[in-house]
Amino acid sequence: MATAKWPAIDKRTLIGKRIDRADGPVKAAGVARYSFDINRPGMLWAKLVVSPHARAELVSIDVSEAASMPGVKATWKDDSLLGKEVQYIGQIVAAVAAETEEIAQEAAGKVKAQYKPLAHQANDRDPTLSKDKPATRNTGNVDEAFAKADVKVEGEYGIPVITHCCLESHGQVAELRNDELHVWPSTQAVSSYADVSISDASGVPRNKIRVDCQYMGGGFGSKFNPGKWGVISSALAKQAGRPVKLMLDRDLELMIAGNRPSAFAKIKVGAMKDGTLTAMETEVWGTAGMGGGVPQQIPYVIDRIPNVRLTAKRIQTNRGPAAAWRAPNHPQSCFLTMSALADTAAALKMDELEFFLKAVQLSARAEVYSEELRIAADLIGYKQKAHLRGDPSGGSVKRGLGMSVHTWGGRGHPSECDVTINPDGSVEAKLGSQDLGTGNRTVIAIVVAETLGLPLEAVRIEIGRNAYPTSGGSGGSTTVGGVSTSSRFAATDALNALFAVVAPKMGVQPDALEANGGYIRQIDKPDNRISWRNACALLGVNSITKRGVNVPGESEKQGFISQGVGGVQMADVSVDIETGVATINEMVAVQDCGMIIDLKTAESQVYGSLIMGVAYALYEEAIYDLKTGRMLNADMEFYRLSGLKDVGKLKVHMMTSKAYDDRGIIGLGEPPVISPGAAIANAVANAVGVRVPHLPLTPDRVIAALQKGGII
């Protein structure tokens, strides 16, 4: 009998190797059909009508002129908003569907919505604008600890609102056919997508909604639900009796489809001369639009500082709403904490590595972080390059190193998977979870092929439809653990069912068999074997289909999956103090993620995180005009992502030794994106000798800090 237990490291043929992305060729050839690429016969295009006011009472919406335009086939308006407030620019009030995208765009401009403008509030920098009762947290005796501390280090730091900027914008194609609603959304949660909102909008019961997302162009936490765009396209498709495509234009994607809340903080750290941390007091504020909260995990990771006080103030702003953004709240908490800690090391005139090695003793994973800090230091050449704060060398370009540590959960989600073995020897695995770009098809193929002793190509993977077994959304680094475990269970059960058929022909008991190298063979007498094809032929006309179910708590107990990782990152930067231009020389990421299914795509997650981190450290911010409440850079021209030339040299080191491997699978999507902002900001401070308090570290901010610090 095959056991589901993960195979021993030395027995693995595929798991943990560097395997090419299964859907790499179709993506590289441009034939992968993303939801945005779905073109249905007779399909209409929908465009949205949005509020131009940051806050206003919606008085009326008149779609009649738009509806009468040639080519316009359906209109939608949000009557539930009449007499109520619209709360941000870009809030959707109406939509039109037309024969072409151009006509739809023009018709949207002919919808007349009347508003009574009201005073709005778009400022997230001023804590006195918070109207809520602050959230507070208090441990130990903070005042007494500060009184006894050798040094008290105060600083102010900030990390702005950034957006998801998914390259494929949000939206879907909707089509009613044979009393069913077919939708092709760009989503990171196929199995749960068919919710009551699109059911109500289309009049189709949830169990008759067919969701299909074969390829999607990035979500990063912002694509779990149909959203209003999903609702509207479903309603328009019903009204027009024709398929409708509604994808957000880029400006709306940036303004309304979710963002990462800002966090600004005043932080005071108390420490002893030897670097022992004794107290931390934080006042943090920020905005998540009209809802949401403020990141509050401060101190982050180094959370066993004995005396801690925190006050958190949410500022409501008339801006687009927040959404989960890769490792929600962690990058902000990390940046604020690590900046304050590095400033403490600088005030103590202590080597930063030595300081952090000591600080991580106050974390839940002291050993992991210590080991990772040492590895990262080796990889970046810390000993050769390190100096106390302020590059002492002459010249206008200053170089510095910075570091940061982070953590994340990453336990696999609930997942079901069907594996089918057919009499012709073919194998397929099906489950609902989509590929977010992390390599979902690849990991399932690896696990099933490894389990059945087959080459990768022998397994067909079907994912991304809600007709397939229910499997979790891709959020919180939960997919790899979820789908690997359910597909392992399904494949193992299917194999055992095959063993039961084959065993009598081989004259052995089923539990004497194993699958290996394309054969079913007797474990202790490998020459007694039968090829996979011939074995499957014995099934006659009946395929075997088995369902594997990952119940996270159970699987965790049994060691298939786990949660809780540690990671360390270091940055090596140069700052031109005459221009304020900060550039990345090198970034190093050392990451623990338990057992790795595909080393290649796992490393890609970490590389990608570093690059995304460079972007939010150096370039990204949603810039709002306070007077109008408009996002001024709702485009990819001034909402800047990093480019090829901006990211420097990148080194990734995965912690793959047996002790880590033994923990089972832990997700990897979030953790490495947490630290880059902090590591880079600390490196810049180390280079130029003063703290540049706010991300992103643009020339204007760097120059201001240098002038304030008397450096230039």
Add this chain to the structure above:
Amino acid sequence: MSEKLKSSQVPGVSRRGFLKGLGVSGVATGLLTGTETPTEAAERGSPIKGPGEIPITLQINGKKHQLSVEPRVTLLDALRNRLDLTGSKKVCDRGTCGACTVIVDGQPVYSCSMLAVEAEGRAITTIEGLGTAENMNPVQKAFVKHDAQQCGFCTPGFVVACTAFLKTNPNPTLEDARTGLGGNLCRCGTYAGIMDAVLDAAKMTKGGA
């Protein structure tokens, strides 16, 4: 284009020659006041087309495609919405991200920033013309090998830009490649793989792969 044109081709010299036969002088007078419809203008052999749909022929990946588009339709939208060539992606739609990159007369351009009518008479190569999933070109192979893609939405634009880049820079340094591909953006962060892929593709191309 050759660096030196004959003096007869220099602007200002040959201008009058182009006027002959077109009967254009004064063509436009009064047009904007609406005294002449586009149809009337077209019948008269006028240079004015639209604003309604006009028939055009686009030469894409070696094939001629006839379609009708309004002048305001971009090449990108013509490819995606009229011809169902959806490999070129619409991302920024403002000529800043490179996801819509196609090759026009040998040069990489943003198809979101070119009107379809302007592409008439030019040789257009899209991602669909570079290779198939079964028979990839060296750049595509290298992208797969070096995992230069995650969600993959920027990938076709990068592959097209890389292919065009390598044609004019067959022996690039890392720095050349980074500069040459500065017009494309990725959100997932695949640049490490892309750099390896470009340099590897350059080798493969030379090796005749």
Add this chain to the structure above:
Amino acid sequence: MKSFEYAIPSSLEEASSLLAQSWGETEILAGGTDLVTSLKQQVTAPKRVVSLRNISSLKGITVQRQSVRIGAMTTLADLTANSAVKEHFPALVKAVQGIGSQQIISAGTVGGDLCQRPRCWYYRNGFGLFGKQGDTSLVLEGDNRYHAIFGNEGPAYFVSASSLGPALIALGATLKISGTKGKTREVAAREFFRTPKSESERETVLRPNEILFEITIPIRGLKNATYEVRHRQGLDWPYVTATVSFALKGGTASNASVVLGHVAPVPWPSAAASKALNGARIDASLAAKCGQAATEGAKPLSGNAYKLQLVKTAVKRAVLDAAAAA
């Protein structure tokens, strides 16, 4: 995008005749890299777009003994591929390379670069060329980090987006403009740009039915260089640029011209910086002095004083780069 007629004339004269008498009714289409975006943003909604692509006489570069003549429809790629341009005008080549995108460089044209509209985010977000809401300047009260520090008496606060403008001015280029009925006129590059005083004006001296068709750059053996302060190294706008040109004899500069980019509604010649260069021996301290001089008269807005530091640096480095050039 609003619908429009598309006109594709075969000659300059025909093209001029297809253009309206007032701005906004018609637009000229060159490489499209700015206009198509402007049409989508509806910062312009012309009834007709006049394409210059069939006027073959507008394309190409003619190298003569004392000048280089560049057709306005010459692409930026062809411009920088020209050996005479590379040899004589490194400042111009650098300005093109700075654009950072091969796609823009392939499609964009020399004339289009000079005539492109400002990137001011208030303008591009529908608040008009001057970024106003009613009588209030949103630029002055709002986020003006990328706006002008010179020539910003208002109502224009945007910066000229042209990459080539500062270099062409510093190199003493002349622009040829064609009007109706075949009439042509010439203006010096430094006279070509102007700061509009009303929404019905534009950023150049072109009249609505005129077409910039040729650029002539004299070959004068000047040392020249452009230095751009840019953060992101791919496609992006620089924060500040400086182009410097001067004759150098025995280490002493003369005929100097220093022109700043992205600091004013027009490319901004700095008389003070030019003066500091003329007759001086070029060394690091002179370059710094010249950079300092270039900031004279600047009036930063609420959020862009940092640009003063960038001007100092850009000018200093451009001077040193030019002097070091072969």
